[in-house]
Amino acid sequence: MTDAVAAGPWPRNATFDGTGLTIAGVPAAELAHRFDTPLLVVDEDDLRSRCRLVRATFPRACYAVKAFTSHSVVRIAIDEGLDLLAATGGEVEACLRAGAPASGVVFHGNAKTDDEIGLALDAGIGLVIADGLDELRRLDVAARERDRAQPVLLRVVPEVEVRTHEAIATGHDASKFGTALPAALDVMRAAEAMRGVRLDGVQAHVGSQVLDVEPFLRTLDTLVELAGRAKQAAGIVVGTIDIGGGFGVRYVDEHGFPIDVLGRALLARLAEGAERWAIEVPELLVEPGRWLVPTPASRCIESSRRRPWRAGDACSPSTAA
Numbered sequence: 001m002t003d004a005v006a007a008g009p010w011p012r013n014a015t016f017d018g019t020g021l022t023i024a025g026v027p028a029a030e031l032a033h034r035f036d037t038p039l040l041v042v043d044e045d046d047l048r049s050r051c052r053l054v055r056a057t058f059p060r061a062c063y064a065v066k067a068f069t070s071h072s073v074v075r076i077a078i079d080e081g082l083d084l085l086a087a088t089g090g091e092v093e094a095c096l097r098a099g100a101p102a103s104g105v106v107f108h109g110n111a112k113t114d115d116e117i118g119l120a121l122d123a124g125i126g127l128v129i130a131d132g133l134d135e136l137r138r139l140d141v142a143a144r145e146r147d148r149a150q151p152v153l154l155r156v157v158p159e160v161e162v163r164t165h166e167a168i169a170t171g172h173d174a175s176k177f178g179t180a181l182p183a184a185l186d187v188m189r190a191a192e193a194m195r196g197v198r199l200d201g202v203q204a205h206v207g208s209q210v211l212d213v214e215p216f217l218r219t220l221d222t223l224v225e226l227a228g229r230a231k232q233a234a235g236i237v238v239g240t241i242d243i244g245g246g247f248g249v250r251y252v253d254e255h256g257f258p259i260d261v262l263g264r265a266l267l268a269r270l271a272e273g274a275e276r277w278a279i280e281v282p283e284l285l286v287e288p289g290r291w292l293v294p295t296p297a298s299r300c301i302e303s304s305r306r307r308p309w310r311a312g313d314a315c316s317p318s319t320a321a
């Protein structure tokens with residue numbers, strides 16, 4: 001199951017034969033005829049398998065709902081035991097509407113409005129990922145007004161470069177997402193002093209469609225080192241380390257992403273790092289989006305309706321489960 005699921009964007013129940021693409025026994029041409037195109041088809045069995053693999057691999061995982069904010073998809077992620085990552089107030093509402101407990105929703109984003117912060121606090125969102133000092137101050141005021149102490153993670157820029165499209169690389173030192181690494185400790189100190197905020201840990205997200213394991217390990221090392229320094233310099237206990245999402249998928253000729261290999265490597269590295277820095281092992285959190293819903297482009301269905309798939313087509317069937 002793992003190999004087939006990890007190999008490509010095709011759902012595990014996709015098959016190709018002389019008549020074209022079939023998904024879980026239903027010919028794509030029939031779906032296209034019934035619903036018209038463009039059409040996104042989700043193989044529930046495949047989605048659940050992916051959720052289960054993520055769930056079994058990492059201690060805690062949030063589905064980044066921006067990848068596909070479909071009500072049914074979000075409900076399945078909840079049903080399979082994943083928490084949810086929302087990037088906007090609208091996504092927070094979508095998560096709650098789908099039945100997520102507020103405590104299982106994590107709210108991030110680098111441009112949260114005061115209204116969105118208020119919405120998250122009023123809903124009792126479990127964790128907010130703050131980009132920096134300005135946001136922490138706004139959060140602190142809003143939480144104190146509500147007589148609360150909001151659990152937060154501080155997003156930092158880990159200065160890790162990744163091989164992906166430049167528009168979706170977010171871990172390099174010029175990134176506008178998060179607090180610059182050299183300033184992180186001071187911001188953590190400031191957060192610790194805020195009554196309306198409870199600093200639970202640190203987060204980084206290096207980009208999307210990343211196919212190498214190495215950048216995630218380097219990100220983890222950076223965050224563990226920050227946790228160690230925070231403990232040494234200020235007695236700050238980092239309970240959670242969140243390395244973000246961005247695990248790549250196979251669209252055309254990319255290799256698949258070995259999520260289980262990554263999981264094992266991260267956990268081993270986390271234990272080693274915690275020992276080296278003499279800190280309690282923080283809980284590891286990940287935020288996969290695309291990897292859970294690597295929906296093939298609707299053009300595949302389009303082309304299968306017109307004619308059977310042929311070698312050389314953009315969407316290769318060679319990875320069909």
Ligand SMILES: Cc1ncc(COP(=O)(O)O)c(C=O)c1O
Pocket residue numbers: 064066067085108205207208209244245246247287288289290291
């Ligand atoms: C902070 C954060 N986490 C997770 C994700 C999910 O990324 P992906 O869908 O590539 O896994 C994103 C996507 O932009 C993000 O910005």
